[in-house]
Amino acid sequence: MAPSTTLSDLIGIEHSxxxxxxxxxxxxxxxxxxxxxxxxxRREIAAILDGITDVMMVLSENLRIISVNHAFREIFDSVExxxxxCYELFRNSVEPCxxxxxxxxxxxxxxxxxxxxxxxxxxxxxxxMIASPLKGPYGSGNRVLIFKRDVxxxxxxxxxxxxxEKMATVGTLATGxxxxxxxxxMAISGYAEGIQRKLxxxxxxxxxxxxKTDFEDYTNTILKECHRCQQIVKSLLNFxxxxxxxFGIVNLNDVIKDTLNILGYHLKRSKELSxxxxxxxxxxxxxxxxxxxxxxxxxxxxxxxxxxQGKEGVISLHTRMxxxxxxxxxxxxxxxxxxxxxxxxxxxxxxxxxxxxxxIGIGLSTCYNIVKDHHGEISVLSEEGVGSRFVVTLPIQQx
Amino acid sequence: MISTxxxxxxxxxxxxxxxxxAECAKRVGAKRVFFVSxxxxxxxxxxxxxxxxxxxxxxxxxxxxxxxxxxxxxQVHRGAKYYLEEGCDVIIALGGGSPMDTAKGIGIIxxxxxxxxxxEGANRIMRPLPPMILIPSxxxxxxxxxxxxxxxxxxxxxxxxxxxxxxxxxxxxxxxxLLVTQSRSLILAAGIDALxxxxxxxxxxxxxxxxxxxALRAIELIVHNLRPAAEERDLKALEQMSIASTAAGMSxxxxxLGSLHALAHxxxxxxxxxxxxxxxxxxxxxMRYNLPACVEKMGDIGRIISGSRMCSTKEAAVLGIDSLxxxxxxxxxDTKMRNLVPSKDTLEKICVTATHDACHLTNPRSATWExxxxxxxxxx
Numbered sequence: 001m002a003p004s005t006t007l008s009d010l011i012g013i014e015h016s017x018x019x020x021x022x023x024x025x026x027x028x029x030x031x032x033x034x035x036x037x038x039x040x041x042r043r044e045i046a047a048i049l050d051g052i053t054d055v056m057m058v059l060s061e062n063l064r065i066i067s068v069n070h071a072f073r074e075i076f077d078s079v080e081x082x083x084x085x086c087y088e089l090f091r092n093s094v095e096p097c098x099x100x101x102x103x104x105x106x107x108x109x110x111x112x113x114x115x116x117x118x119x120x121x122x123x124x125x126x127x128x129m130i131a132s133p134l135k136g137p138y139g140s141g142n143r144v145l146i147f148k149r150d151v152x153x154x155x156x157x158x159x160x161x162x163x164x165e166k167m168a169t170v171g172t173l174a175t176g177x178x179x180x181x182x183x184x185x186m187a188i189s190g191y192a193e194g195i196q197r198k199l200x201x202x203x204x205x206x207x208x209x210x211x212k213t214d215f216e217d218y219t220n221t222i223l224k225e226c227h228r229c230q231q232i233v234k235s236l237l238n239f240x241x242x243x244x245x246x247f248g249i250v251n252l253n254d255v256i257k258d259t260l261n262i263l264g265y266h267l268k269r270s271k272e273l274s275x276x277x278x279x280x281x282x283x284x285x286x287x288x289x290x291x292x293x294x295x296x297x298x299x300x301x302x303x304x305x306x307x308x309q310g311k312e313g314v315i316s317l318h319t320r321m322x323x324x325x326x327x328x329x330x331x332x333x334x335x336x337x338x339x340x341x342x343x344x345x346x347x348x349x350x351x352x353x354x355x356x357x358x359x360i361g362i363g364l365s366t367c368y369n370i371v372k373d374h375h376g377e378i379s380v381l382s383e384e385g386v387g388s389r390f391v392v393t394l395p396i397q398q399x
Numbered sequence: 400m401i402s403t404x405x406x407x408x409x410x411x412x413x414x415x416x417x418x419x420x421a422e423c424a425k426r427v428g429a430k431r432v433f434f435v436s437x438x439x440x441x442x443x444x445x446x447x448x449x450x451x452x453x454x455x456x457x458x459x460x461x462x463x464x465x466x467x468x469x470x471x472x473x474q475v476h477r478g479a480k481y482y483l484e485e486g487c488d489v490i491i492a493l494g495g496g497s498p499m500d501t502a503k504g505i506g507i508i509x510x511x512x513x514x515x516x517x518x519e520g521a522n523r524i525m526r527p528l529p530p531m532i533l534i535p536s537x538x539x540x541x542x543x544x545x546x547x548x549x550x551x552x553x554x555x556x557x558x559x560x561x562x563x564x565x566x567x568x569x570x571x572x573x574x575x576x577l578l579v580t581q582s583r584s585l586i587l588a589a590g591i592d593a594l595x596x597x598x599x600x601x602x603x604x605x606x607x608x609x610x611x612x613x614a615l616r617a618i619e620l621i622v623h624n625l626r627p628a629a630e631e632r633d634l635k636a637l638e639q640m641s642i643a644s645t646a647a648g649m650s651x652x653x654x655x656l657g658s659l660h661a662l663a664h665x666x667x668x669x670x671x672x673x674x675x676x677x678x679x680x681x682x683x684x685x686m687r688y689n690l691p692a693c694v695e696k697m698g699d700i701g702r703i704i705s706g707s708r709m710c711s712t713k714e715a716a717v718l719g720i721d722s723l724x725x726x727x728x729x730x731x732x733d734t735k736m737r738n739l740v741p742s743k744d745t746l747e748k749i750c751v752t753a754t755h756d757a758c759h760l761t762n763p764r765s766a767t768w769e770x771x772x773x774x775x776x777x778x779x
Contacts, residue, residue, distance in 0.1 A: 004520075004755075005520045005521045005562075005757045005760060006760070007604060007605060007760055007761065009521035009522055009562075010521055010562065010605060010655050010757065010761060011402070011403055011404055011605060012404060012522055012563075013404055015522045015563065015564045016406075016564050017406065017564045017565050018528070018564075018565045019527055
């Protein structure tokens with residue numbers, strides 16, 4: 001059996017009531033290790049989340065904000081978002097936005113996407129929203145994760161791209177047409193010149209004097225009109241240049257004339273509209289991207305024409321030096337004018353007062369961007385019912 | 400001077416202290432209690448009281464009452480299996496020495512596995528036991544205080560002494576009110592067991608200042624309160640007996656016992672005698688045998704028992720032993736060995752077995768089995 005017991009065994013100095021200390025210690029060590037691991041995981045996830053530049057929010061079922069990421073705080077600094085409703089922050093509204101994807105996401109339990117506009121810090125921005133349901137371990141309250149990505153620029157570029165695409169198509173078409181038209185024009189002008197040469201050889205016996213004079217007039221007119229057609233064809237060819245924009249030495253007045261050539265038909269068609277040109281002689285050349293400047297001109301002219309709303313009116317074009325090393329182009333109309341409450345939204349992308357199908361609201365924002373690329377400025381003076389004046393300032397020297 | 404150690408459980412003492420049971424159990428982490436008791440205690444109604452307390456406090460209770468006097472190894476094994484099957488977390492025992500020792504045995508197996516005989520002797524328990532709360536219903540065994548657990552090995556017919564600090568329960572809830580349902584003979588048997596604890600541990604080789612003071616106090620309280628407690632079940636006297644047996648428990652748990660308990664254990668193993676009835680038979684004889692080795696201490700005991708202060712130490716010691724014999728006779732307790740043991744032939748086996756018991760080690764005067772035989776002869 002067991003070895004014999006001694007007195008010191010009975011005293012048992014080195015023996016104590018055994019507790020679960022070692023097991024506890026072991027458990028505590030395990031817990032600490034697990035805790036450290038989850039802490040490092042948490043940090044990693046936090047780092048990943050901080051790397052996400054989209055606005056992120058976790059919302060409760062009734063769209064109360066539970067937590068947000070740093071991108072949110074950058075947009076809404078000085079606001080404590082937790083506990084507030086999402087729509088009161090983004091829309092200043094007292095009820096959920098009709099297009100909100102969070103509800104759909106929660107009811108279908110799928111990831112839902114949606115595009116929406118929000119006014120952030122006084123500027124209209126377009127956001128792509130992605131809502132994904134969070135079926136947390138809490139069972140009771142479902143939550144929803146919302147990503148909001150600012151796609152304003154993206155959409156702008158997209159629109160620009162479409163525009164450019166369209167222009168390129170138009171350009172190609174125009175080029176094709178121009179070449180096709182050029183040949184008959186060459187033939188017409190060639191034969192007209194031929195007729196004139198023949199006329200000089202014809203004597204009075206062959207042809208009555210008044211008939212000869214008439215023929216000379218006719219052929220002159222034919223040649224003149226041919227020449228005009230060739231000019232139009234040339235500017236069409238210029239406009240439809242498929243090459244991407246390159247900065248070069250540009251004469252602003254030529255840009256205006258070229259644009260007017262293109263617009264000529266459009267402008268002449270409306271009888272009520274009259275053009276006033278006041279182009280400064282001796283305007284210094286500027287370093288600019290000609291096709292894009294033409295686009296600015298086109299946009300401003302189109303807007304001015306639209307502002308007249310088919311009524312009688314004047315569009316005046318004016319170029320000058322401003323004494324600060326810049327040239328100035330002013331496009332003025334005496335149309336409907338701009339109401340003061342929308343004045344600050346004028347250059348916002350996708351802001352338009354035109355009816356659906358007439359415009360997408362990209363024109364002025366494109367102008368704004370182009371002028372900014374030239375280190376210039378664009379501003380507007382307007383009075384409702386009196387007219388508007390757009391002023392584009394372009395520096396001569398590019399830094 | 401040798402270094403000694405003094406260990407006791409948390410003791411909650413007082414009339415009505417059993418009402419603290421549930422909060423104590425919860426404090427040691429109870430959700431599903433393994434409750435050990437026996438049929439005698441069931442009849443007194445205390446088992447139902449405890450089960451009621453547990454139920455009211457939303458504690459599951461798995462009840463186990465397969466307990467003998469002189470609890471057996473197979474009962475312990477059955478209990479441990481039951482404990483593990485039921486997924487209990489805390490052991491509560493209510494009763495005398497038998498249910499409490501059974502509970503300790505179950506705790507050993509539940510925490511350490513194997514068989515109970517693997518742990519016989521001192522400090523063989525290597526792994527923690529489930530938390531234990533013991534509630535004594537007798538003022539005697541003091542298993543609720545001690546680091547002893549006595550289980551009978553049925554195969555070898557040995558009452559094994561298992562000694563370990565881990566057998567000191569986490570809590571002892573001592574409510575003297577539980578004592579009123581005892582029979583006269585149970586009060587006597589338990590009281591005399593406590594007296595034997597006090598006397599043997601006071602004389603033990605390992606007695607320390609901290610055990611001696613408890614032992615003497617216990618002897619004094621028992622001498623004065625045993626009669627009113629047994630004859631009239633006087634509540635005040637029963638309360639004093641509770642204090643006495645607890646004090647005796649603190650003493651013997653840390654100082655050990657002596658040859659009387661060694662003999663009582665082997666007798667219990669071989670003849671299945673109720674532990675408490677061995678002491679009146681052998682205590683005076685063992686004391687007479689030990690007298691030469693510890694006259695001074697015997698004198699202290701004698702003065703307390705006889706109440707005499709006028710005589711010499713030696714005379715006081717002898718007087719004390721005589722007074723004890725007279726006291727047992729007055730109670731009408733059998734003091735003859737021949738009535739416990741069927742025949743003299745078994746005495747040798749009893750004495751040989753007793754010399755292997757751990758209690759025999761701390762006896763103040765060493766004794767061979769033959770010397771133990773002579774003690775038994777004297778009491779025959």
